[in-house]
Amino acid sequence: MFKNVIMYRIGAGWSATVADIETSLDSARFVECGASQEKSIGWTEPRGEAHGPLVESVAGQFILKLKIETRALPGSVITKKANERVAHIETTTGRKPGKKEIREIKDDIKLELMPLAFSKESSVWVWIDPEALLLVIDAGSQARADEVVTMLVKCLSGLAVALIDTKVSPTAAMSEWLITQEPPAGFTVDRECELKAADESKAVVRYTRHPLDTDEVREYVESGKLPTRLALTWDSRVSFMLTEGLQIKKLAFLDVVFDGASTGKDDGFDADTAIATGELRKMLPDVLAALGGEVVKA
Template sequence: MYFKNLQPYRLPAPWAMTAEQLQEQLAKKAFQPCGSQDMETRGWVAPASTDLLVHNVGGQWLICLQTESKLLPSSVVKQVADERAEEIAEQQGYKLGRKQLKDLREQITQELLPRAFTRRRKVYAWIDPANGWLAVDASSPARAEDVLEMLRQSLDSFPLALLRTELSPVSAMADWLAGDEAPPSFTIDRDCEVRAVTEDKAAVRYVRHSLEGDEVKGHLKAGKLPTRLALTFDDRISFVLTEKLEIKRLDFLDVVRDQIEGGAEDAEALFNAEFALMTGELARLLPAVVEALGGEVKAEVAT
């Protein structure tokens, strides 16, 4: 159980919610499969091998949102509707009008839905109630918003706030690259993207390329700004920091993973050990990132 991405948010620290209370409220929106006429359903499922919707390991919580979607491409609906429309036109002697075609496509959709294949997708979120962190393992804010929206629907009160820092990631990353110096406990790795602020949005991406020297600095002097930068924290976690304060391509290095090698007796024990190890590392990483960006700007939370 290792997250690959982090969309981080803030909760009050400590959050006045127990795992049992969260379990009870999430159960109101437990996952139900699609009915015959549903295009999509979503709800909470157990994130681990137990039946609990809140997996609690050492005061760190894991929750999981599952979405089930019907796979019914619009091209398939159009094809069947066009064939049906031709048959009707031959029978009645004239072509269907625009409204009749629209109604026919809606009818075809309802007919095909019960036979459509379904796809399920899970998105996990980690909650550190003592320190006020909520992080979604999602590659984009839009995907994370699915989890947040379901939490808003499930909880009586959800005092969430965006994570805001004194320095923007763009300005901080530009300073680090210009000075060839990472903040304390971090090292700059070999991946970076710089993008122009002009209308054409011209971008240069470096992959496994040295970022020292005059080349990257030349792009900065020309007005391009860093939007992604690969970093390593404390020689234990590598990741990419983005302009939106997202943490992507999380990789827990061998020095971390080796701590539990051979120490788990079964799959459940391994899952718990990995989750405990991951959350312990992330509980150090997130405050360090915030400090590197000048500290946190406290904001009013939305309930």
């Protein structure tokens, strides 16, 4: 379910029932792109059941799913067609179209070809922990997370969120762990990281499937190459990549997490959700603690 984690703190005082959220999201339910539409974004059923609920509550945790469809035309195709049309105008009228007319020609061609464009669909999982006032977005980039937040704030009355920040930056903490070769309590450093020079060279060193408790790695960090990504495992249960921007990527639940878990098809969604949120509710506070704790914003 979750492969990435971007964390937000929900403003104090916000609360909503499942029924409240369902009603609010229904007005922004996902609808496929129209023939001439470039992009469509809206909420869809987390369980994948047509016309089903747009919010699911599992063990007190709320799960939503945002769907995005985009249609794209290669710029080279539009330019080629526009050049052909401009050449035709010049040949038949002896007049050379100006910049404004050429832009209009390109816009017309785009509208004509859009129904033939291939569409691309993607979706983003959203988890709200109403008790901890925590919002987690399974987005691979901050830009996509911002898009989700915009939709949430637009749909859910009174919702205000802020990116979680820590007293120690991930870069500073990861540097310390690599130099001292002492990860924080409850964590182990795995065999993947990225180091980037802070000077104008922007030199990058990447390690994959390579031990990081070596003099070479320590010397790189001490010489000014800062860690931007570091692979970690928490409590021998969850592995992930911590980034300089406090994003968690490549999230993977290890086999021990699933010991004794039901694999029945009927409760697959509930089981996956309960496992993922149950583990993350314990792991994420430990991640924040390892970074000096959360900065409390006024």
